[in-house]
Amino acid sequence: MPYNIAYSHIYQLSSKLIDRGHKVIIVTHAYAGRTGVRYLTNGLKVYHVPFWVIYRETTFPTVFSFFPVFRNIVIREQIEIVHGHGSLSNLCHEAILHARTMGLRTVFTDHSLFGFSDAASILTNKLLKFTLSDVDHCICVSHTCKENTVLRASLDPLMVSVIPNAVVAENFQPLEHASSHDAPGPPHRFGPHDIIKIVVISRLFTNKGTDLLVAAIPRILASNPNVRFIIAGSGPKAIDLEQMIERNVLQEKVLLFGPVRHEEVRDVMVQGHIYLHPSLTEAFGTVIVEAASCGLYVVCTRVGGIPEVLPRHMTEFAAPEEDDIVAATERAIAALRAGKVRTELFHNQVKQMYSWTDVAQRTERVYDGISGALSHDEFYQGAGAGGAWSATRGRAGVQSFALIERLKRYYGCGIWAGKLFCLCAIIDYLLYVFLEIFAPRSGIDIARTWPKKDPVRKEVDTGMARKKSSRHRREKREE
Structure with a gap:
């Protein structure tokens, strides 16, 4: 499905x-x-x-x-x-x-x-x-x-x-996830020769900004030779991406994954550092929340409900125009190289925001x-x-x-x-x-209801179990 x-x-x-x-x-x-x-x-x-x-x-x-x-x-x-x-x-x-x-x-x-x-x-x-x-x-x-x-x-x-x-934040953890109790370390800096990977996961349709993506990728790669693109998704605009790659000879810098299942999205996201979302219209944009939960810095268009989704320090906004998409992506690359963005903190922050x-x-x-x-x-x-x-x-x-x-x-x-x-x-x-x-x-026969423990009873049972466990530990200490 x-x-x-x-x-x-x-x-x-x-x-x-x-x-x-x-x-x-x-x-x-x-x-x-x-x-x-x-x-x-x-x-x-x-x-x-x-x-x-x-x-x-x-x-x-x-x-x-x-x-x-x-x-x-x-x-x-x-x-x-x-x-x-x-x-x-x-x-x-x-x-x-x-x-x-x-x-x-x-x-x-x-x-x-x-x-x-x-x-x-x-x-x-x-x-x-x-x-x-x-x-x-x-x-x-x-x-x-x-x-x-x-x-x-x-x-x-x-x-x-x-x-x-x-989002289920536990399903979108970064590769190196620190718990909320761990003290944050120094910000990670990318050297001028370190590879920065930009991830795009989207249905490849016009309303998802695929035309903007096709126009922006060659310009971004021309001015940033140590950047790579990972693109996953399918749709009628996939052929335009393939033609752009062939025309500009970008086979080594742009990787097309094709369609991916939702349970594989996290595995694709954690391979990158920036998530690019050039959509032309969006009511919410769940995928950018998933990307931030995976520890990616988000570059997205300021359209629809997207500006309401994530706080400003997690995103770099752009107008739905080619020049602005290129400029915003380059600002995000520069911010990562300068260590100005604490992406390692994003997961715990997203976990607190959405449930x-x-x-x-x-x-x-x-x-x-x-x-x-x-x-x-x-x-x-x-x-x-x-x-x-x-x-x-x-x-x-x-x-x-x-x-x-x-x-x-x-x-x-x-x-x-x-x-x-x-x-x-x-x-x-x-x-x-x-x-x-x-x-x-x-x-018409009435269907039997799936047996389900009452939620209030469940909470009481959980509390009693905790009390029994605490009493058992106390008795063991006294022995």
């Missing part, structure tokens, strides 16, 4: 929510050789629905044919909240529509930025407006992403939270808010906390399940689109009534 940030986000968030005592079910499309029901680590259950994938892991839009399968899963697993991910995921949009028809609470997480002028963005934004006009709460991975989503879907900013991505446990706690608060576990006032009081990231904020249970209220919200989505959306909602409701009559809930 090709690596995607949204996949990693869903898996890590699900695992931490399970640790906190929740039951989590993932519904996605089938992959090559993987259909039906699968169990992952920690008892995470995944339904692979056999729908046709047409482009970049996006399924063919079916609108209504997914409803019988989805309803069966929801009833079988006793689902209460449906959480969709990705503006371009047809399964996500369809699941939220069907969930609202069934009277379930819904949450949507947006991971991307989109424009407003090209045809693809216009269609995507209209589809997003349809889905989010009837969603209970929305989560974005950065403040820039929030602003983009609010404008695209005409949302009330108060019903959108900002909860960032995170999936924190992401799960904040997402859990959203669930509590929309389900009524938190009162309206409590939900808003939680939003008053300060910090680099906005705390969870939203309206608890404001969206009515009544069909007439849903139709009013859909009707306001546009002169023609509003009528089409209302028609979709009515057909979906009639299909739901038909399924309730001819495929009654009593005929």
Whole structure:
């Protein structure tokens, strides 16, 4: 399965929510050789629905044919909240529509930025407006992403939270990692003849800045003969990189790794000293957090949500232009040679900044808010906390399940689109009534829940074990 940030986000968030005592079910499309029901680590259950994938892991839009399968899963697993991910995921949009028809609470997480002028963005934004006009709460991975989503879907900013991505820092350790208790040594300096390696790991598409990379690499190597490039990734722009290498005879200075699995990313990163990220648009940029955790100095473009991700001492920013990319990279090389950057401290700092446990706690608060576990006032009081990231904020249970209220919200989505959306909602409701009559809930077996120790009980057991261990050590000393 090709690596995607949204996949990693869903898996890590699900695992931490399970640790906190929740039951989590993932519904996605089938992959090559993987259909039906699968169990992952920690008892995470995944339904692979056999729908046709047409482009970049996006399924063919079916609108209504997914409803019988989805309803069966929801009833079988006793689902209460449906959480969709990705503006371009047809399964996500369809699941939220069907969930609202069934009277379930819904949450949507947006991971991307989109424009407003090209045809693809216009269609995507209209589809997003349809889905989010009837969603209970929305989560974005950065403040820039929030602003983009609010404008695209005409949302009330108060019903959108900002909860960032995170990384498992233990999986992205530098080659020589010092613990937080070790005193930092003197800064490492690169001599004028020492080789500095620059790493690029990215999907090779236009929006990821591959054209900038192709233009900048020959200029950087021309002025810095003791620099080497390591590039990993695949995409339609890979041929441009290969042609650039051939044209400039850079086979000995630029190494192309091709596609790498996510579990191999760390092994590629630790071979370098600088991470170059020339993206043209980015909602968050998880890969630069992974690079900093590996002890790499980050050179990145000042676009989207990237400036929100890492502190200034870990990054060298550039405008998304060829000249600025070259200048920023050369500043980073000079800083490393002068010993001005303490990259050996980055890992522990990143570990303190980003945690999936924190992401799960904040997402859990959203669930509590929309389900009524938190009162309206409590939900808003939680939003008053300060910090680099906005705390969870939203309206608890404001969206009515009544069909007439849903139709009013859909009707306001546009002169023609509003009528089409209302028609979709009515057909979906009639299909739901038909399924309730001819495929009654009593005929659907309830799945057994994976056995899980209560998190509170677990903490008590851990405390008792520590007390027993302490008492045992004390008795041994007395003997």
